[in-house]
Amino acid sequence: MPSRIREDEVEWTAVRSQGPGGQNVNKVSSAVHLRFDIRASSLPPEVKERLLALPGRRVTKEGVLVLKAQSARTQEQNRALALARLEELVEQASQVQAVRRPTKPTYGSKQRRLQGKAIRSQVKAGRGRVHE
Secondary structure, eight states: OOOOSOGGGEEEEEEOOOSOOTHHHHHOOOEEEEEEESTTSSSOHHHHHHHHTOSSSSBOTTSEEEEEEOSSSSHHHHHHHHHHHHHHHHHHHHSOOOOOOOOOOOHHHHHHHHHHHHHHHHHHHTTSOOOO
16 A cells, blocks of 8 residues: 655654653653644545544644554654554545445335234233133
C-alpha cells in the first residue's frame, strides 16, 4: 500500500514517555507527538471531512490530528508506530461505508413466526391446572 501522507505534512515533537521505566524514562525523550494538519493536507476533500469528524479528542478545534506513540523504547520505533497509526486512520477514512437499505420480512417468514408463537402459546396453555 503506497503512503498517502507526504512527509512534509507531518510535524514531529519528541517528548518524555509517561509511566514506569526507571532513570531512563526521566532522561530520554523517546515518545513522539505526531501533528497532522488535516485541512492543509493534500488528501481528497471527502477524506478530510471524515478525518475531521473522528470521535474523541485526537482532532483539535483547528483541525490538527495529534497522535502520541510511547510504547517502544526508541524514538525511531515510536515514529514508525505513530506514522502507521496515521496511515491506518487515513485508510479507514478513505473507505466509503455502503448505504444500508432496509428490507421487509417475507410473507413466509411472517407465517413461520406466527406459527411458532401459536405452538408456544399452546404449550404454555397446557401447563395450567387441570379442572375436574
